[in-house]
Amino acid sequence: MTASPYHFFDCRVLRTEYVTPAMIRVALGGAGLERMASAGRDQRIKIFLPHPGQDAPVMPDTSGDAANWYADWCALDPDVRGIMRTYTTRELRRDPDELIVDFAVHGPAPSPSDGPATSWARNAGPGDRIGVLAPLDEENGAYEFRPPQDTDWVLLAADESALPAVAAILETLPPATPARVWIEVHDLADKQELRTKAEAEITWLTEEGGTPAAIQAAELPPGTPYSWVAGESATVKTVRRHLVRDRAFDRKRICFSGYWRKGTTTDELIDRNETA
Template sequence: MTASPYQFFDVEVLRAEHLTPAMIRVAFAGPDLPRMATGGRDQRIKIFLPHPGQDAPVMPDTSGNTLDWYAAWCALDPAVRGIMRTYTTRELRRDPDELIVDFAVHGPAPSPADGPATSWARTARPGARIGVLAPVHEENGAYDFCPPQDTEWLLLAADESALPAVANILDTLPPGLPVRVWIELHDLADRQDLPTKADAQVHWLTQEGTTPEAIRGADLPDGVPYAWIAGESATVKAIRRHLVGERGFDRKKVAFSGYWRRGTTTDQLIDSGESA
């Protein structure tokens, strides 16, 4: 039987802090964290949150084999099973072992836009337990950023939901590499410092869905590009269409991922099978 590159982890909150008004950073610890791995700058993990009144999320019993974890999770009663969401590993620290996850929140609490993960993050306290499905091997299928060797410059486009991945990418780029970055925020107060050795130009936008037009009017570098696009699904698709159809990017060198869809909840996407 093929071994799964993923494992369930039982973790608890060590600390939580506001990085900006719209971003909460949570540090987690757990006995099995030494086994956790990360394979990419936009490494995706699944988190499983408890329902109100639960001390910990109800997790599927996979008997050590997580190859069929999704079917096992779907088989559980939706009213009690852990509430599943997808996030980015912002950092996996060693000595001591800590998993760092950044949660985007919008507006003061409580907000009509709050979902289960946002509500949980706003009130996260030390000792609070969640479940995590994460890789135990660096080579896994849950990341997209993988520029080819012939890449001469990068284009990154994202919104707040993908800001942790953008920060990871920029932090690990080689010195002098030309990078053009567009990031949509609800408010300029939510800008973050994005350390990088690359030659990066970062453009912060405050109107939702305006990135395609901003890129359309931009002067881009010469040379072989690689693009990474993540965020709201319709905006991501519009950027990709422009880059491939109008700018002539090789479609194989455009990595894109819809992290969320306007007008559709995460639970609706899960029910449709689009967010597994």
């Protein structure tokens, strides 16, 4: 039996900062982090948060093969087990080894809409423990941005929930790659400086769900495209429908992911096994 390409890591918070009023950056460290890998781009990881009153998340047996991790996690008491969420590896740093994760929040003050991950990020401090399931190989099945070699230009569309993935994707695009990018934020104060060597035209939107109309009104470059669309589920589906029906994009060249669904909590999606 081959070893699982994923591993549980017991991480501790090193430091936190507000990158913008709506984004908290958390730097994590921990034993064995030198084994963690990332493909960059939209690399997914699972994080496991403690319940209030717990010093650390209750996890499955993390000493061996993580191949059956989901079944093992489901077998734990839901009222006790670590609260699982899916996030993007914003950056995996070396010398020293640090995992950087960005948490989208609704402004700097606590909100009734805050979920467990947002609440945790707002209150996280040095030494706080968190569980992370991450790949051991750079080539793994937990990322989606895979443009074919014959791609002439790239279309990216996202809201704040997918902004860390867009930022990482832009950093990995080859120099001079034409890219058209649309990003929804709650306020223009939430714009970020995005590093890239690509020839990227980035449009920031402040109207929730305004991405489809903005793309419909845009003049797109010629050539063979590859598109990556992520964020609120209904918005993502509308953009995909426009690209296929109105722009004649090849369905196989559109990667789309509903990171969240309006009116539905993450826990409800987990119960229905619909998480990313």
